[in-house]
Amino acid sequence: MKTDYDLIVAGGGLAGMVAAQSAAHYSNQRISILVIDRNPPILLGRKSINGWVCGDAVSKEAVDYMGTRIKSVWGKPEIEHRVKGVMALSPDRETAIPFDGDGYLLNRQQLPQSQYREALKRGINVDFEINLTGLVYEGNQVVGVEGLDKKTNQPYRKTAKVVIDATGVTSMLRNGIRNTTKMEKKIDRTDLESTGRHIMYFDKGEEDLTEFDPDYCLIHLDQDIAPGGYGWVFPKGPNKVNIGLGVEKTLLDKRNKRLGKHDDVTGLINQYVARNRAIRNPRLSTDPEDAHNATGNFQVSVRRQNDCMVANGFMLVGDSAWMPKPLDAGGIGPALIAGTIIGKNVVDAIESGDVTEKGLWQYNVDYVREYGYKTAGLEVFRRLLQMLTNEQINYGMKHFLGNMDVEAISRGEHPDFSMIGKMGMIIRGALNKKLADGLRYTTQQNRWLTEHYRNYPKSPEGFEEWSKKLQKAMQESYVQLEKWNN
Numbered sequence: 489m490k491t492d493y494d495l496i497v498a499g500g501g502l503a504g505m506v507a508a509q510s511a512a513h514y515s516n517q518r519i520s521i522l523v524i525d526r527n528p529p530i531l532l533g534r535k536s537i538n539g540w541v542c543g544d545a546v547s548k549e550a551v552d553y554m555g556t557r558i559k560s561v562w563g564k565p566e567i568e569h570r571v572k573g574v575m576a577l578s579p580d581r582e583t584a585i586p587f588d589g590d591g592y593l594l595n596r597q598q599l600p601q602s603q604y605r606e607a608l609k610r611g612i613n614v615d616f617e618i619n620l621t622g623l624v625y626e627g628n629q630v631v632g633v634e635g636l637d638k639k640t641n642q643p644y645r646k647t648a649k650v651v652i653d654a655t656g657v658t659s660m661l662r663n664g665i666r667n668t669t670k671m672e673k674k675i676d677r678t679d680l681e682s683t684g685r686h687i688m689y690f691d692k693g694e695e696d697l698t699e700f701d702p703d704y705c706l707i708h709l710d711q712d713i714a715p716g717g718y719g720w721v722f723p724k725g726p727n728k729v730n731i732g733l734g735v736e737k738t739l740l741d742k743r744n745k746r747l748g749k750h751d752d753v754t755g756l757i758n759q760y761v762a763r764n765r766a767i768r769n770p771r772l773s774t775d776p777e778d779a780h781n782a783t784g785n786f787q788v789s790v791r792r793q794n795d796c797m798v799a800n801g802f803m804l805v806g807d808s809a810w811m812p813k814p815l816d817a818g819g820i821g822p823a824l825i826a827g828t829i830i831g832k833n834v835v836d837a838i839e840s841g842d843v844t845e846k847g848l849w850q851y852n853v854d855y856v857r858e859y860g861y862k863t864a865g866l867e868v869f870r871r872l873l874q875m876l877t878n879e880q881i882n883y884g885m886k887h888f889l890g891n892m893d894v895e896a897i898s899r900g901e902h903p904d905f906s907m908i909g910k911m912g913m914i915i916r917g918a919l920n921k922k923l924a925d926g927l928r929y930t931t932q933q934n935r936w937l938t939e940h941y942r943n944y945p946k947s948p949e950g951f952e953e954w955s956k957k958l959q960k961a962m963q964e965s966y967v968q969l970e971k972w973n974n
């Protein structure tokens with residue numbers, strides 16, 4: 489069948505633009521590429537009417553991963569501020585654990601504009617203001633997308649050999665896919681965090697580096713302030729901040745019940761800003777580069793990536809594949825890695841003439857090898873952490889985390905908490921002993937899961953059996969973890 493393009497990338501957000509640039513790079517612009525986004529050009533990449541809602545933080549390592557491989561280099565204006573790392577603070581603020589190395593605070597509204605300019609240089613076409621609603625099939629093969637052209641109010645339809653879905657966590661394309669049983673379509677409610685943030689200027693209040701640090705992204709763990717998630721104060725300049733929090737909705741309900749409150753996410757964010765002693769007179773940014781993006785809420789997934797990210801003629805990347813890291817919801821890093829990888833895989837498949845599930849399978853293998861091997865273990869770990877009390881978090885951060893564990897977290901891996909087993913370690917309090925057992929349990933599960941992902945099937949034939957074993961292990965973990973439900 490003659491198609492309009494070789495490749496369609498649905499969604500011109502961060503992941504979609506990297507994927508398109510990567511495909512142009514690896515094909516030396518031999519393949520024709522169309523990116524489709526529902527926004528007009530000046531709002532390219534906007535997640536919803538609330539803006540490009542994000543904490544805006546990414547590690548330098550992930551940006552370099554993309555830059556060295558596909559020669560997409562980021563600078564000003566998309567990089568707004570530089571930091572030395574992330575600092576996680578315990579609820580009592582007595583323990584501060586630095587992890588992750590150098591990083592950047594991005595301007596997410598500006599980034600797509602730079603990505604667009606680079607895309608044009610690479611011969612990539614972009615269609616704007618198209619609301620995609622579904623996929624076009626020929627038999628069992630995806631051969632395009634359809635939707636509505638908002639400029640003309642006319643139906644829209646374009647065909648391609650492969651469609652990459654980069655339309656984000658709410659993807660209608662993934663939700664409605666009909667030619668695969670391997671790809672999961674729907675996400676469990678408890679694997680979603682409800683989050684929001686403000687981008688603000690402020691006057692300096694008290695000097696307190698646990699409240700605002702121009703050199704570090706601060707993460708506040710606290711089950712009263714952000715139940716099942718965390719609050720963040722990410723510096724965007726000496727007196728500019730991205731401040732917000734994420735919660736898991738059922739845990740927010742429990743917390744409200746426990747405290748006799750009726751807070752919602754926006755209310756919690758506003759309280760979180762108001763109680764920050766280093767921030768006085770906060771006001772939303774009115775900078776032109778934040779004009780459509782100063783405040784808003786959105787959702788982010790905190791589970792392992794979709795276990796199968798390809799179908800005949802179809803692939804997932806970024807939030808539509810549930811790539812954000814289960815532990816901290818960081819989705820930019822994995823999107824950069826996957827966006828880089830997918831470009832090579834899709835070009836190889838198109839040029840070899842096999843764009844079936846089998847022909848596209850290598851993408852699953854490469855992503856799991858590079859990043860995805862660790863996410864199921866982190867998902868189990870996250871479920872345990874979400875159930876802890878503030879006292880357990882205080883104790884655990886103070887006593888159970890060794891240097892090696894912090895290094896593991898920095899690599900985005902599950903720590904092995906080897907200190908807990910050490911002779912002579914006295915654990916005070918029944919709840920803390922219970923926590924130690926929980927950490928030992930998730931460490932053990934993580935070992936099995938990581939090994940299982942090391943054996944990710946090399947071709948679709950092995951998937952069913954591999955997936956069955958995975959589902960069984962995950963279900964068992966969920967049941968076991970109930971023991972730690974406080």
Ligand SMILES: Cc1cc2nc3c(=O)[nH]c(=O)nc-3n(C[C@H](O)[C@H](O)[C@H](O)COP(=O)(O)OP(=O)(O)OC[C@H]3O[C@@H](n4cnc5c(N)ncnc54)[C@H](O)[C@@H]3O)c2cc1C
Nearest residue numbers: 499501502503526533543544545620656806807818819820
């Ligand atoms: C509050 C919050 C804070 C976060 N903080 C961080 C952080 O500090 N660091 C980090 O690494 N990650 C963070 N994340 C996650 C990060 O923002 C995402 O992982 C990242 O934006 C994913 O990019 P994406 O391109 O996959 O999806 P998106 O950014 O959602 O882009 C999807 C694009 O597709 C378009 N689209 C959607 N549906 C359609 C359709 N039907 N038709 C046409 N176009 C469509 C959208 O308009 C958008 O342009 C945060 C997320 C949230 C919500």
